[in-house]
Amino acid sequence: MRAAAVLPLPDVEVAVERVFAQPRRSDLWFAGEMTQTVWCTAPRISSFCDLLLTLIKSAQTLARPPISNHHIGAVGLGSSDRIFFGSNLEFPGLPLH
Secondary structure, X not given: OOOOOOOOOHHHHHHHHHHHHOOOOOOOEEHHHHHHHHHHHOOOXXXXXXXXXXXXXXXXXXXXXXXXXXXXXXXXXXXXXXXXXXXXXXXXXXXXX
């Protein structure tokens, strides 16, 4: 996989917010539905890999790091064709490990 700079694309962030705002029965997102929504809004994304890299910024906003103040986000594609978001959660008073 090639290294790519993750540049903020306001139109992508708006598209992701729209997807998250829709009522869902679960917290799982299908890659196809995220891809269609985001690509319709942000045609500057040329590949699915670029889409995942762009979504990292949205994943970082889910982080809750009151101790380290490091907002870490991750985006992955499961074998089920779902996009998974991950982020760090820290709890004051508990060890970091």
